[in-house]
Amino acid sequence: MSTSTDDGHPRGRALWERARQVIPGGVNSATRLIGRPYAFTRAEGAYLWDADGNRYVDYHAAFGAILLGHRDPAVDAAAAAATAQIDLVGLGVTEHEVRMAETLREVLPSAEMTISCMSGSEATAQAARLARGVTGRRYLVKVQGGFHGWHDPFARNVISPPERAYRLDPLSSGILPDSLSGTLIAEYNDLESVETFFHAFPEQIAAIIVEPIPHNVGALLPEPGYLEGLRAITEREGAVLIFDEVITGFRHALGGYQQIAGVTPDLTTFGKAMANGYPVAGLGGSRALMENFSSAGGSVLLAGTYNGHPVGAAAALATIDRLRDTDHYPRVRRLGDLMRAGLAEVISELGIPAQVVGEGSVFVVYFVPEPVRGYRDLLGNDDDAYREFHRRMTDSGFLMLPMSLKRNHISGAHTEDDVTRTIDAARTVLTDMCADGFFSGR
Numbered sequence: 001m002s003t004s005t006d007d008g009h010p011r012g013r014a015l016w017e018r019a020r021q022v023i024p025g026g027v028n029s030a031t032r033l034i035g036r037p038y039a040f041t042r043a044e045g046a047y048l049w050d051a052d053g054n055r056y057v058d059y060h061a062a063f064g065a066i067l068l069g070h071r072d073p074a075v076d077a078a079a080a081a082a083t084a085q086i087d088l089v090g091l092g093v094t095e096h097e098v099r100m101a102e103t104l105r106e107v108l109p110s111a112e113m114t115i116s117c118m119s120g121s122e123a124t125a126q127a128a129r130l131a132r133g134v135t136g137r138r139y140l141v142k143v144q145g146g147f148h149g150w151h152d153p154f155a156r157n158v159i160s161p162p163e164r165a166y167r168l169d170p171l172s173s174g175i176l177p178d179s180l181s182g183t184l185i186a187e188y189n190d191l192e193s194v195e196t197f198f199h200a201f202p203e204q205i206a207a208i209i210v211e212p213i214p215h216n217v218g219a220l221l222p223e224p225g226y227l228e229g230l231r232a233i234t235e236r237e238g239a240v241l242i243f244d245e246v247i248t249g250f251r252h253a254l255g256g257y258q259q260i261a262g263v264t265p266d267l268t269t270f271g272k273a274m275a276n277g278y279p280v281a282g283l284g285g286s287r288a289l290m291e292n293f294s295s296a297g298g299s300v301l302l303a304g305t306y307n308g309h310p311v312g313a314a315a316a317l318a319t320i321d322r323l324r325d326t327d328h329y330p331r332v333r334r335l336g337d338l339m340r341a342g343l344a345e346v347i348s349e350l351g352i353p354a355q356v357v358g359e360g361s362v363f364v365v366y367f368v369p370e371p372v373r374g375y376r377d378l379l380g381n382d383d384d385a386y387r388e389f390h391r392r393m394t395d396s397g398f399l400m401l402p403m404s405l406k407r408n409h410i411s412g413a414h415t416e417d418d419v420t421r422t423i424d425a426a427r428t429v430l431t432d433m434c435a436d437g438f439f440s441g442r
């Protein structure tokens, strides 16, 4: 990234320049490297302030971890109360952890038992190990476009370019080929692509893992029968069905997207929104499966210094309490519907070949002419237009990650006025993009 131009963000840029001397690339996660605005100093409700004093309506929401709005007073108070009482002990159990597991069992009936860790990647790593450990089988199946954390078994085939989609497309160097080849790549909304693997590798597939809505490539929506079909196939084949609800969990319903879909997986991973930005994640499932962890005498190692941290547990309990006590879900769905309808109207007025999709609080504009079913349909997405739309919206004060296929989130703190102003800004941005020749060749 060039460092020479003055782009109107001198303070943020200076901090990032400092960061680059001591943090690789100046950021602690590669997808945070977006250029301006480089650094942030304040967060509150639906808003973020950058280091140069500009305010943004935040739809990035820390990749979806912010659910109620930044610095929700009830969640922050619960976390502070926990720190006033106890910190990390690392022996036995604390009441916070027990209450969190009990509460999760209430809101997520498939999670008869849960383990708690710090990040979604740890949760999905545990899920992969557990599935392989219990079945004694080698293969895992994921869909092209699904992201399940940065660790070896799943670090392949997310936003793959056409020439590598469905083929070997590692997210990183340094992964043993054997680990990559142990994960097979299917197509979302295509049960046949899954059946093919079960025919090719009979009794060798340990698990299918799927985001019920693959939000890592925007918002692919499950067609009727798809999730049910995955359930039926895994049951028939003795494989484990893992719903990775790290994004969809708590965001779309207290009981995860599985509650909306009416499909019960064997294992569920969750994280992000569950504690409104505090670091906590976990894995839940039936007692029969979960008691295979070494903590219960089983053979699958359960370890982690920070597992069950009281602060994360307290924040999760307070977040869940807030979700139970308020009209959060109907409210953000109404705002989401308003946003999607408003953006669709602008796009139709301007004759742009695009699709506005989403679920509940999540909205996405794909720059493709036809409705999208699976990743194959996204290969024709106009990535330049997508990035440019998000870049110009961000520069206008509406923070949307300027990378292709990234989704946007409405939180409990956004208002109808925020949504209306966003649609107005999108009208200006898309009109300008038309004038600048985007979409003209399509």
Ligand SMILES: Cc1ncc(COP(=O)(O)O)c(C=O)c1O
Binding pocket: 063, 118, 119, 120, 121, 122, 124, 147, 148, 149, 150, 211, 216, 244, 245, 246, 247, 271, 272, 281
């Ligand atoms: C669906 C899904 N699973 C797992 C992860 C990994 O979570 P974390 O970044 O907390 O390790 C992510 C992160 O974006 C995710 O979107």
